[in-house]
Amino acid sequence: MNEYVYPVLAGLAAGTFARMYMLRTDYRQYPTFLHGKIIHLSIGFIAAGLGAIVVPSFMEEEFTAITFLTLAASQFREVRNMERNTLTEVDQYELVGRGKTYIEGIAIAFEGRNYLVILTSFVTTASYLIFNLWAAVAVSIVSLLLCRKLMSGGRLGEIVDIEYKEPYFEGAGLYVDNIYIMNIGHPERQKEVLKYGMGFILTPKNFNARTTIANLGQRQAILHDVSTALGIFRDSGTPALVPLAKRDLDDGRVGVFVLPQERNIEKAKEIIQNVPTLETAIRMPTKAEVNQKG
Amino acid sequence: MMPIEKYILAVVTTNPNKVPAGTHVFHCQDKKEMDHFAANLEAILDGIAHSLSDEVYIIVKH
Incomplete structure (x- = not known):
């Protein structure tokens, strides 16, 4: 156990919680069941992990480790493709389809939310390391609220x-x-x-x-x-x-x-x-x- | 296979003089028969019966 274990765990928890929070099933009924949710929760967990290790690797002067974030970016772009493909396939069998524009909007949201998860776990770990646990809790709550604000777009x-x-x-x-x-x-x-x-x-x-x-x-x-x-x-x-x-x-x-x-x-x-x-x-x-x- | 779109699949009419050549025409005796034909063709061809006048329906795939 080194001094980074708790801060990283805190970041991981905050990030994963943020993904759960942003994965609400509403009237649009997507994603509905366990399998769809598990995919997004696991990817959210990975995103949280990446966000959490940024500050520790920086402090250890392991700058190359930070380049792993670029890997994350390409992974999440893949999430967007996955969502787009699934929804486009399914759309053919809807009585009233979503349409390509709506699907693209949903896919963008799925990608974007993973970056918000990285951000949440990053600031949580950072504040734990710089200040203490309570600062980390406060910061994670603030970033959750921020996530909520960022993810809700305009209404007609x-x-x-x-x-x-x-x-x-x-x-x-x-x-x-x-x-x-x-x-x-x-x-x-x-x-x-x-x-x-x-x-x-x-x-x-x-x-x-x-x-x-x-x-x-x-x-x-x-x-x-x-x-x-x-x-x-x-x-x-x-x-x-x-x-x-x-x-x-x-x-x-x-x-x-x-x-x-x-x-x-x-x-x-x-x-x-x-x-x-x-x-x-x-x-x-x-x-x-x-x-x-x- | 290219899906057929925006295409006149059939014409249902009581007045064949108004209908162009080169399409499938169902020549009906009266309006009642025309409606009956149109309803069936709509369901079978998955096209919409549009009315051009009281005498002519076209079944169009959208």
């Missing part, structure tokens, strides 16, 4: 106003408010669509939001989340019953048409509000120099 409710509109037919065209959704010819299908369908209008709060919700991946994420949380009136072989989101070209509003099993307007609104704004869908046209000139 922050950038759009959501309004319920009953969908209707004009001839064979299905509309939500004044936004054309699709052409459904068969009268029986039309009846089903009116019986189960719900329409929502998302009005962007500013110019940036307008471009973000125009992104097809972002729109697919909305449809996926609503269909997951409220169920979906659809099966293979009923291609006409498909949730869609279309855009009003004039003002950038988006009309969302969904077919939930549970028709509850308030719940649906809340779900749409809580859809994450996808990292890869966010655009900031107002930051462009030409737009700032006035």
Whole structure:
């Protein structure tokens, strides 16, 4: 036993706990069961171990040991690939798919969380070595809070106003408010669509939001989340019953048409509000120099 | 195999004069028969029956 054992163990524990904390199973139901969780907990444990040994190896002047961190980076990139591949494969069999943009967002989050684990165990070990155990406990709590803040992204409710509109037919065209959704010819299908369908209008709060919700991946994420949380009136072989989101070209509003099993307007609104704004869908046209000139 | 997308798989109509050549046409007697055909074709072909007019449905794969 040398003087580094307890500090490293403290860092390891803090890091692993941080990974557990960030691995919550929520309504998106991913990862669900033990196997998926074990993969991420083990990789989180390895990440914690790497973070914890940085300061001791520095103190022992073993600088080459620190280069092992580069190995970690390539490992975690592999985690991202793994998540992307799994989710893309599984997505083909979803009634309403997540879409590539959403999958990429999830994969990025999985990679990023491992780096947060390294950071947590690094600062915990460092504060144990420099100060004492209590400082380490305090620092690990602070970094957990920081992790929570860093891992939660924006929500759609922050950038759009959501309004319920009953969908209707004009001839064979299905509309939500004044936004054309699709052409459904068969009268029986039309009846089903009116019986189960719900329409929502998302009005962007500013110019940036307008471009973000125009992104097809972002729109697919909305449809996926609503269909997951409220169920979906659809099966293979009923291609006409498909949730869609279309855009009003004039003002950038988006009309969302969904077919939930549970028709509850308030719940649906809340779900749409809580859809994450996808990292890869966010655009900031107002930051462009030409737009700032006035 | 390339999946077929955005393609007219079949046309169901009561007025064959309106239908282009080079596609599968189901010539029906009346609107009721047309609806019946369209519903079955939708399920079988996994395409959506779009209505171009009261006389013409096209079954399109998306």
